[in-house]
Amino acid sequence: MDMAETEEHGVDAILANGKPRKVGIAGLGLIGGSFAKSYSEAGCTVYGWNRTESTLAAAINERSVSAKLDETNIGECDCILVALYPQVTIDWVTQMAPYIEPGTLVIDCGGVKRVICEPLFELAEQHGFVFMGGHPMAGTQYSGFRYAKFDLYAGEPFVLVPPAIYDPRIIQAAELALAPCGFGTFSVTTPEKHDELIAYTSQLAHVVSSAFIKSPTALKHRGFSAGSYKDLTRVAEMNAAMWTELFLDNADNLTTEIDRVICELERYRDAITDGDSEHLQELLQAGTDAKAKADGRWPDRSRSS
Amino acid sequence: MDMAETEEHGVDAILANGKPRKVGIAGLGLIGGSFAKSYSEAGCTVYGWNRTESTLAAAINERSVSAKLDETNIGECDCILVALYPQVTIDWVTQMAPYIEPGTLVIDCGGVKRVICEPLFELAEQHGFVFMGGHPMAGTQYSGFRYAKFDLYAGEPFVLVPPAIYDPRIIQAAELALAPCGFGTFSVTTPEKHDELIAYTSQLAHVVSSAFIKSPTALKHRGFSAGSYKDLTRVAEMNAAMWTELFLDNADNLTTEIDRVICELERYRDAITDGDSEHLQELLQAGTDAKAKADGRWPDRSRSS
Numbered sequence: 001m002d003m004a005e006t007e008e009h010g011v012d013a014i015l016a017n018g019k020p021r022k023v024g025i026a027g028l029g030l031i032g033g034s035f036a037k038s039y040s041e042a043g044c045t046v047y048g049w050n051r052t053e054s055t056l057a058a059a060i061n062e063r064s065v066s067a068k069l070d071e072t073n074i075g076e077c078d079c080i081l082v083a084l085y086p087q088v089t090i091d092w093v094t095q096m097a098p099y100i101e102p103g104t105l106v107i108d109c110g111g112v113k114r115v116i117c118e119p120l121f122e123l124a125e126q127h128g129f130v131f132m133g134g135h136p137m138a139g140t141q142y143s144g145f146r147y148a149k150f151d152l153y154a155g156e157p158f159v160l161v162p163p164a165i166y167d168p169r170i171i172q173a174a175e176l177a178l179a180p181c182g183f184g185t186f187s188v189t190t191p192e193k194h195d196e197l198i199a200y201t202s203q204l205a206h207v208v209s210s211a212f213i214k215s216p217t218a219l220k221h222r223g224f225s226a227g228s229y230k231d232l233t234r235v236a237e238m239n240a241a242m243w244t245e246l247f248l249d250n251a252d253n254l255t256t257e258i259d260r261v262i263c264e265l266e267r268y269r270d271a272i273t274d275g276d277s278e279h280l281q282e283l284l285q286a287g288t289d290a291k292a293k294a295d296g297r298w299p300d301r302s303r304s305s
Numbered sequence: 306m307d308m309a310e311t312e313e314h315g316v317d318a319i320l321a322n323g324k325p326r327k328v329g330i331a332g333l334g335l336i337g338g339s340f341a342k343s344y345s346e347a348g349c350t351v352y353g354w355n356r357t358e359s360t361l362a363a364a365i366n367e368r369s370v371s372a373k374l375d376e377t378n379i380g381e382c383d384c385i386l387v388a389l390y391p392q393v394t395i396d397w398v399t400q401m402a403p404y405i406e407p408g409t410l411v412i413d414c415g416g417v418k419r420v421i422c423e424p425l426f427e428l429a430e431q432h433g434f435v436f437m438g439g440h441p442m443a444g445t446q447y448s449g450f451r452y453a454k455f456d457l458y459a460g461e462p463f464v465l466v467p468p469a470i471y472d473p474r475i476i477q478a479a480e481l482a483l484a485p486c487g488f489g490t491f492s493v494t495t496p497e498k499h500d501e502l503i504a505y506t507s508q509l510a511h512v513v514s515s516a517f518i519k520s521p522t523a524l525k526h527r528g529f530s531a532g533s534y535k536d537l538t539r540v541a542e543m544n545a546a547m548w549t550e551l552f553l554d555n556a557d558n559l560t561t562e563i564d565r566v567i568c569e570l571e572r573y574r575d576a577i578t579d580g581d582s583e584h585l586q587e588l589l590q591a592g593t594d595a596k597a598k599a600d601g602r603w604p605d606r607s608r609s610s
Contacts, residue, residue, distance in 0.1 A: 187528035200522035205533035210592030211569035217505035218599040223492035224502040228510035231536040236596035240589035264516035284545035287515030291541040294523040
């Protein structure tokens with residue numbers, strides 16, 4: 001090591017050293033497993049925990065994880081990443097709280113933030129560690145440690161949900177702590193805003209893809225499909241138990257988005273049923289323009305000529 | 306040329322020489338333009354026609370097209386590909402029919418087949434040329450000659466819709482004629498079956514993507530989105546005039562598919578509103594299994610553990 005390490009711990013140590021010395025990771029699925037691979041690749045000591053012990057053994061065997069994360073060594077970690085289902089996240093952090101050193105940065109990676117952040121901000125304050133909600137905007141249609149990879153996060157966005165009282169030091173510490181994973185951008189937001197946006201960008205996409213694949217015509221698609229079918233159905237395959245919990249934890253926002261897409265689909269359906277060419281073209285042009293706008297481009301009317 | 310060419314024309318010449326000597330292409334957008342590039346790259350003489358003359362001039366200038374396709378040279382073509390909107394396809398072939406030599410293979414590339422094939426099978430019989438419906442299962446979210454590329458079709462499927470009376474010679478001739486484009490597979494089907502499948506794999510995908518992008522939340526997605534948002538919205542941008550015509554020409558099949566996806570979305574919405582965890586998980590697991598089945602794989606239940 002070419003840099004003298006401080007005696008400080010957690011947020012202070014991350015700010016002083018520019019990175020966490022030891023990282024704890026709870027949950028070694030696609031998300032937690034990819035974190036373990038990133039940090040071990042970057043030369044950090046990684047302690048890992050997983051409900052299914054055989055996954056932990058596999059991670060230790062391939063040296064993505066140095067040792068099991070437990071009550072005896074969690075106090076050594078400057079940063080702890082929790083990549084479990086929402087309720088298990090709350091339970092696990094609550095159970096481990098007495099063993100977490102004051103000043104430790106604890107970041108969860110769950111797909112919803114309101115239900116997780118509210119109790120854990122409070123718990124962290126009681127125990128003197130720093131809790132921050134987090135959401136890596138990356139993934140694949142596959143789940144589990146076998147699909148984890150060290151570069152899953154390279155260039156991708158990470159959403160940070162810090163406690164309400166603004167402290168730039170802990171945001172800086174979180175960005176430094178996550179730097180070994182190579183995220184491309186960091187956004188800072190509230191639990192409410194996170195859940196509102198994610199209901200659309202991620203959850204609705206999964207619901208629509210799941211609904212799309214259920215047409216009996218799907219079974220006959222081969223030889224008659226191209227990129228649009230492939231794209232629409234890619235995330236139809238998912239971890240049903242995990243997404244059920246995520247959807248129910250964000251029911252208000254998600255049902256709003258599902259209702260919106262149903263309402264839009266009914267407009268297209270009605271215009272087609274009525275043979276209303278002018279209205280249908282308006283609807284499609286509005287979608288084309290909305291896509292350009294969402295991408296931050298000017299609508300390109302030349303393509304419709 | 307290392308192969309003596311026959312004096313035959315059209316289907317006979319293609320079968321004898323293993324490829325068409327001269328190809329006519331009507332419509333130089335993404336689809337027709339990519340055909341022009343493929344055939345010129347493969348050393349064929351390409352005559353091209355396009356409503357907007359400046360596009361034809363650009364294609365001739367970059368040598369994707371040798372000369373303008375018109376009444377005076379259409380008789381030289383062994384094979385003619387028509388990549389125009391459905392109604393314009395019917396009008397253009399009808400207008401050119403008197404100048405097309407008997408035996409010439411004429412293939413259209415429109416996104417619907419019933420409305421195109423019915424009149425053109427009859428017209429071809431009257432004039433002695435061979436008409437076949439076709440649909441290259443390739444494309445991008447962009448349209449126009451500027452996006453055309455010589456390898457757009459490499460490895461992709463092509464759907465052939467031959468006349469009702471089965472003649473293996475013309476299917477063989479079509480496959481030989483299209484070989485320079487490098488298609489990966491050929492499927493043979495009826496106009497009815499084509500339109501039923503394409504309503505789902507392509508048209509519904511475009512409608513759903515267009516509906517999806519219209520949520521006001523789309524404007525706030527940056528920093529909060531990953532692959533699933535990107536996939537769901539890729540084809541929201543489209544040539545509104547062309548897709549309006551395609552959707553209305555396939556209204557019966559397309560409205561059936563839109564109604565199916567609305568009905569499925571309502572099931573998810575209701576399960577989420579009711580907080581019915583068990584039912585929601587069943588719905589998501591059924592979608593996961595359906596995706597595996599559509600892909601020709603066994604459902605992988607291990608991922609849900």
